[in-house]
Amino acid sequence: MANKTNKFSEDWIPVRGIQNGEIILNNGLRVTGVKVRPRNIFILDYNSQSNAIFNLRNFYNTLDYPFWVIITDRPVDINVYLAQLKLLQNSVQTQAMRKLVNEDIEKANLFMSKEVNVTDTEYFILFKEKRPEIIQKKIQNMISGLASAGLQSSQTSDDDLRVLLDGFMNGGTTTNFGTVVTSE
Numbered sequence: 001m002a003n004k005t006n007k008f009s010e011d012w013i014p015v016r017g018i019q020n021g022e023i024i025l026n027n028g029l030r031v032t033g034v035k036v037r038p039r040n041i042f043i044l045d046y047n048s049q050s051n052a053i054f055n056l057r058n059f060y061n062t063l064d065y066p067f068w069v070i071i072t073d074r075p076v077d078i079n080v081y082l083a084q085l086k087l088l089q090n091s092v093q094t095q096a097m098r099k100l101v102n103e104d105i106e107k108a109n110l111f112m113s114k115e116v117n118v119t120d121t122e123y124f125i126l127f128k129e130k131r132p133e134i135i136q137k138k139i140q141n142m143i144s145g146l147a148s149a150g151l152q153s154s155q156t157s158d159d160d161l162r163v164l165l166d167g168f169m170n171g172g173t174t175t176n177f178g179t180v181v182t183s184e
Contacts, residue, residue, distance in 0.1 A: 033126035055149035073119035
């Protein structure tokens, strides 16, 4: 029988659970926000870059509450991408397209042979709030404000938040043993 005086990591963090794209804290506050799809503005001309930065600055200035910008890397299984390329290779009609697909397959094989960690960079803007109606209003304002800046975004998912918590709790080291926090 387990000793009731034993403490677990979960006992030290103020998280009650994760549901509906929100981290629910013990004090009733909810942490949520948006996941922003990356966009490389550095491939644009100088004026377009300046415009994108100006629009993003305007978006940030509309946020009149505390928020966090979090950037994290998530491992990507390149085997799925490689399988899709091989299927595409069989269906391509033109020689030029076949050459491009073959080059991508070679690059994917090169990544796999070097055993490098292939990651996808993810961007989040999070905030905390207690009232559900305010949460939804803030999320919709963020999504439309980011769209005005030329960026696509969506509300965070439970999986997104679990990965973020896992990264913070484990010093950025990815774990593969399941949920970080469960609600009881």
